Amino acid sequence: MINNSVLETEAENKIKEAARKIFHRRGFDGARMQEIADEAQINKAMLHYYFRSKDKLFEAVFKEAAMKLFPVVILIIESDLDVDEKIKKLIHNYIDFIIDNPYVPGFVLHELTQNPERMKHFVASNVLMRPQKFFSQIQEGIDSGKYIPIAPLQLMVTIVASCIFPFVAKPMLHTLFGLDQDDFGEFIEQRKEQMTQFILNGLYKK
Amino acid sequence: MINNSVLETEAENKIKEAARKIFHRRGFDGARMQEIADEAQINKAMLHYYFRSKDKLFEAVFKEAAMKLFPVVILIIESDLDVDEKIKKLIHNYIDFIIDNPYVPGFVLHELTQNPERMKHFVASNVLMRPQKFFSQIQEGIDSGKYIPIAPLQLMVTIVASCIFPFVAKPMLHTLFGLDQDDFGEFIEQRKEQMTQFILNGLYKK
DNA sequence: GTCTATATAGGGATAGAC
DNA sequence: GTCTATCCCTATATAGAC
Secondary structure: OHHHHHHHHHHHHHHHHHHHHHHHHHHHHHHHHHHHHOOOOOOHHHHHOOOOHHHHHHHHHHHHHHHHHHHHHHHHHOOOOOHHHHHHHHHHHHHHHHHHHOOOHHHHHHHHOOOOOHHHHHHHHOOOOHHHHHHHHHHHHOOOOOOOOOHHHHHHHHHHHHHHHHOOOOHHHHHHHOOOOOHHHHHHHHHHHHHHHHHHHEEOOO | OOOHHHHHHHHHHHHHHHHEEEEEEEHHOOOOHHHHHHHOOOOOOHHHHHHHHHHHHHHHHHHHHHHHHHHHHHHOOOOOHHHHHHHHHHEEEEEEEHHHOOHHHHHHHHHHHOOHHHHHHHHHHHHOOOOHHHHHHHHHHHHOEOOOOOOOOHHHHHHHHHHHHHOOHHHHHHHHHHHHHHHHHHHHHHHHHHHHHHHHHEEEEO
């Protein structure tokens, strides 16, 4: 007789994996429990057996997405690297992460916008952003005349925006500039190095 | 006797204005016809009287949003200004526009992502982006050694991202950095000038 | 644990009186 | 044109047999 706990875990994972796909693709309102069940090749009733409700299932998925999205930035930001290396690593690693998880940024941003209260307490208590070191490094560079004067948070937001935005705006790039799937892949690949150079060049004083 | 056509127009406008608010705030799936009716202080049945269906009403709202969002960029891009002036104008005007229409970018991006086909043909036929002149200007600057080598589209996307992203990520800035409403307003105001300087500095070679 | 059948609610849409 | 009542479908959720 096979241990039931193993099967249980497998079923749960299969459901969560399916839910992840559908929620990421359609958002909370757009997702259907039936579609998740189909994706998991499982009966719809089983969703409610393992996870009581759509809300609970969503919460599990959202948490994982948020926990994946933020730490990429945080770990690098808090490291001992110098500014140039941090920016280079940040852009490369972040874009690579989104290539593997293309729906995560749009999903997190949208759900956070739609229902800020639902997950705010969770994000706040689990994701502690401590950018002090990075911000200090920037400020020192400004004070020493190496960097142009810029609020560290402005720089930070610009870096993250540069990585995330192209993925959120992918349909726009397709419609307005005719970038197909392959073009987009090339565009993103090119972006890693060009953005690193552009942002570092923007930071350093002439 | 009052002319009926006037009242008709007033009712239609009241509905569209209410629909705009709700759709922008909740997206297509999240919006409720009842909520739109309440917002318009009108009976729910009247929505269907004036606009046949939720889809039709949404389409009207989406068109207006998209038609407002893109031309801001396009007009400046296609103008005869030089690169520095274009970038400065682009950032200032675009951010000012979003201050007045804070939900538009997230709305357009999300709906375009959720259902790319629904509006693609419309956007494609109504919004013609002709960035050739701007792109040529950039390329000339690169060839003459004035600018660093960067694909014009990469620059373009970065500029738009810098303007739009902070608004989409507003809840994140609130949660992670504790920016309240006033802080956010200051942040955006500061951003107009600092991003202009940062991006121009990034473009010019040392 | 897994399925079928069904309860229940919500929301888009319409019928019909006025 | 405007309202009430209601149709009807869809989607979440549960009951209950196996």
